[in-house]
Amino acid sequence: xxxxxxxxxxxxxxxxxxxxxxxxxxxxxxxxxxxxxxxxxxxxxxxxxxxxxxxxxxxxxxxxxxxxxxxxxxxxxxxxxxxxxxxxxxxxxxxxxxxxxxxxxxxxxxxxxxxxxxxxxxxxxxxxxxxxxxxxxxxxxxxxxxxxxxxxxxxxxxxxxxxxxxxxxxxx
Numbered sequence: 001x002x003x004x005x006x007x008x009x010x011x012x013x014x015x016x017x018x019x020x021x022x023x024x025x026x027x028x029x030x031x032x033x034x035x036x037x038x039x040x041x042x043x044x045x046x047x048x049x050x051x052x053x054x055x056x057x058x059x060x061x062x063x064x065x066x067x068x069x070x071x072x073x074x075x076x077x078x079x080x081x082x083x084x085x086x087x088x089x090x091x092x093x094x095x096x097x098x099x100x101x102x103x104x105x106x107x108x109x110x111x112x113x114x115x116x117x118x119x120x121x122x123x124x125x126x127x128x129x130x131x132x133x134x135x136x137x138x139x140x141x142x143x144x145x146x147x148x149x150x151x152x153x154x155x156x157x158x159x160x161x162x163x164x165x166x167x168x169x170x171x172x
Contacts, residue, residue: 024069029054033062034071041075086113086131088138089156093124095149104148113141124152 026034032052036043045056045063052059066072081089096104108117108128115129132138135155142151 024071026071030062030066033059034066037063037072037075081131085133088132088135089159090130090132090138091154091156092126092128092130092142092145093122093152093154094126094128094145095123095151096125097149098125100148107148111141113137125149 029052033048036048036051045059049056049059054062063072104126108114108126111130113130113132115131117129118127119125120127130138130141132141138153138155142153145151
């Protein structure tokens with residue numbers, strides 16, 4: 001592939017020129033709005049407007065724009081699993097053959113104890129995060145899961161940093 005004239009819009013990777021993907025640029029007000037909504041997604045536009053020094057109409061328009069751009073995907077509730085008796089968290093590596101994925105994906109999507117399922121590189125093809133009431137339930141699930149391939153399980157003792165949705169850093 002020949003190098004484009006506009007080399008500023010491209011970067012060098014592995015000997016090939018690949019187009020640079022432009023992410024949406026957040027200004028400082030958008031960053032403040034996102035930070036406030038992450039702290040409390042139920043915060044009203046009026047309350048946000050008082051903190052960012054804009055009208056509530058402008059704040060609502062910015063939130064709508066952030067949603068249209070796909071930066072805000074949804075507003076949801078975070079439930080504490082331990083408060084509901086889910087005391088066992090684990091990560092399961094699973095080796096799934098490519099031909100099994102057609103059956104595996106619908107199966108795993110229906111498993112309510114699966115918090116997240118990722119297709120990954122390495123010795124295993126899948127990495128699952130799961131929660132259960134106890135290790136007996138986890139053991140039963142792993143036994144059922146092994147119909148897809150071998151597993152390697154890591155049981156979590158404690159979590160020093162919870163999952164966070166912040167992928168950007170506020171300008172300081």
